[in-house]
Amino acid sequence: MTDVPFEGRSFSDIALLATLKAGAIRATLRDPNDGIRIIPSDLKQKVRERRIGYAILFVVDASSSMRGKGRMALAKGLLQGYLKESRLRRDRVGLVVFHHDRSRLALPLTPNMRRAENVVAQLPVGGKTPLAEGMALGLRALLQERYRNPETDTVMVLVSDGKPNLSLYGGDPLEEALIMAERVAQNQTALVFIDTDDDPLAFGYGPQVAQAAGGVYRTMAYLLKG
Numbered sequence: 001m002t003d004v005p006f007e008g009r010s011f012s013d014i015a016l017l018a019t020l021k022a023g024a025i026r027a028t029l030r031d032p033n034d035g036i037r038i039i040p041s042d043l044k045q046k047v048r049e050r051r052i053g054y055a056i057l058f059v060v061d062a063s064s065s066m067r068g069k070g071r072m073a074l075a076k077g078l079l080q081g082y083l084k085e086s087r088l089r090r091d092r093v094g095l096v097v098f099h100h101d102r103s104r105l106a107l108p109l110t111p112n113m114r115r116a117e118n119v120v121a122q123l124p125v126g127g128k129t130p131l132a133e134g135m136a137l138g139l140r141a142l143l144q145e146r147y148r149n150p151e152t153d154t155v156m157v158l159v160s161d162g163k164p165n166l167s168l169y170g171g172d173p174l175e176e177a178l179i180m181a182e183r184v185a186q187n188q189t190a191l192v193f194i195d196t197d198d199d200p201l202a203f204g205y206g207p208q209v210a211q212a213a214g215g216v217y218r219t220m221a222y223l224l225k226g
Helices: 016-030 064-089 113-121 131-148 173-186 206-212 220-225
Strands: 002-005 044-047 055-061 092-099 102-110 154-160 190-195 216-219
Touching: 055 064, 055 102, 055 131, 064 092, 064 113, 064 154, 064 220, 092 113, 092 131, 102 113, 102 131, 131 154, 131 173, 173 190, 173 206, 190 206, 190 220, 206 216, 216 220
Parallel strands: 055 092, 055 154, 154 190, 190 216
Antiparallel strands: 002 044, 092 102
């Protein structure tokens, strides 16, 4: 349990020892001989730490464009790093791969990070980019997880160059991807779009997809530098 400034909620949430300590420090700075008088700015609030991790679904573009510039190798390295962080948080992770004319759930959500690392290491490459279908399958898996564990926060990490070229419903591939991104947001799922292309002149539609989902957009090159 940690303590933060009090925000006006129930007084049962006040962290008493932390509040007294803040008052004592302030009194000592003012006059060492003066008594402790608690003022509103001294109040501290109890913050209960998360007891469960996140449900994180990695939706990975394995289309032919991922071969160029070693993008897939870099993506695998980045994902392996995220899995190490997830192990510390006790997250549950899963993996959807989309390429050719379909997407597939390569790894159902699991706390087994070693299994997840093995699946990431064996990701294939080739074919077209059915982006909307990959997002749809990923969202379905996350919602099933939330049904089983209602307190779980769901996160979709989308790794792609953002250039969909295969339709899910027979419409425009980009429009379908944007609609699916909006659906992610409507289902209270956070989205992080990691763009595998670091060429400003060759960027796809990753920023638009992230914006439609109310999510975060980053390039893989930026994250690897960090």
